[in-house]
Amino acid sequence: MVNKKKKDILTDNDFIEWQLQRTEDAERYWDEYVERYPEREAEVRQATEDFRTTVRLNDYRLPQEDEYLISHHIWKMAGISRRLYIRRILWMAACIALMITVGSILPLLDRSEKNMENRQTAGADAIIGAQQPVSELQLISGDRVAQFQKDAEIELSDKGEAVVNKGEKVVPLAKEVINTLLVPYGKRAQIQLSDGSKLWLNSGSRLDFPASFTGDTREISVTGEVYLEVAKGKQFIVHAGGFDVVVHGTKFNISSYPGTASQYVVLVEGKVEVEVDRKGKAAEMLMPDEMLQITAGTAEKRSVDVSRYISWTRGILIFDHTPITAVLEEIGRYYNVSFDVPDNAPLKRKTCSGKLALDEDFDAVMRSLSVMSKITYARDGNAVELKVKE
């Protein structure tokens, strides 16, 4: 045993080897050393602590932007396939259930498309989709931008704060400005406003709202698709890009995606007035189970099965002779997949009827869709390809 009395233990070579390697023999050696020189025990302990807090080897950190990109990828993948292994077991059962559903719907399917005259080859005939990266939900209040990775459930508190996912995060809202909630493709959000009104925002939607309603009326703006359950109170007006909805206590759905040919309002309960942005036109009054479809400024009212229009709030899409392009548009928004539909694609004339549960992963949804509408579905990484089944 070496007497290290005069030396600084921390910079002693043996000590350094011990600290770096912590081999059993070195541990033993230093145990013996402390036994022999108990007066130096404190010094050894101090040196050990100093060494371990000071010396770092290859102390590299994954740079934040990469860390973020990878986690984003994982979140996305985990989000859509967390329950995949359970589904593997349930898949067969689901298939059988689906076949029964489809079986009952089959007569509805557009049989005229059944005998596509020629065999399709890959390429221009196919609909190609590409899964896009999903961006964050954003809650913007004045200069403050809060971002959320996951779907969010937001509740505005009395104190003018936005409580996200039951307190996971609390975002103070600016009083005087209009706040904005941006829901990107691939995400959904639910928000309860300060007056207790509840809103469900579908993918690709935007909501502008005040922290609290102060004037004579309650006013919000939306684009995209929103389902509202308005609480009783002052007059409630929804500005929906191209038309306003004046609410008389109610539940209703608005679809007003920019860039789509038509927008619509579907009333579930209560009464709403829809003011289409056109001079000299009286407001349209909607009753429950009625839909007002607005195409290029022309409003058309008809009776509908409302469940079809609000089922997305429960993660279900219902189709009834819906053109496949419209179906893909909805699915694409939900999962943030952009589909490229060639003009002459035979698939364009296909329609689809049935129920699609959206809380499954994207592949499962596409497989169901392919069963429902007799198409083939293939996936390669982020790219997907749809073709008419031979």
Add this chain to the structure above:
Amino acid sequence: MKIEVTYGQYHDAMYSYGIGLGFSHDDCVDAIQDVFCRLINSKALEKVDNMRFFLLKCMKNRLLKNYRDSNANKTCYLKDENFENFEIKVSMIDGILAKERQELLKKKVESALNMLTARQREAVYLRYMQEMEYVEIGALMNLTPDSAKLSVHRAIKSIRENPSLKPIAYVTVFALLRSL
């Protein structure tokens, strides 16, 4: 445990290990992403006792696989066993030691590491920074547990035989590592 949480805990360890093995930043980032994406759909994580060991092993395998795949078309490339390069950069956290003492310690640590072979450096890194047991280190570096045990035993034995001889004691500390 959720995979996101596991990722949050271990991404730096995986990255730092990959860099130490001599891979580029991009290779390491790709490998980390590959490892986790593969784990999402597998039950493997649930069965893991030692997450750090498991993920570092995955990381190393993935780096080597990606390297092999990217060189699959070339007629000549390094074989796995030639990946014996392990660099260690010593850094010091300021504020605990006086400046000169810190500098001296850094130099001494560096020279101690320079005396080691690449594989010994890898073992030291895993032992010190990742706080792994030698058995795990052996498994990670493809050594049989027996050879690790034998080395430890040999080292202890020589310390007992020469308890007071500094040069010998000094050497025996290395005995295990030298046998790697």
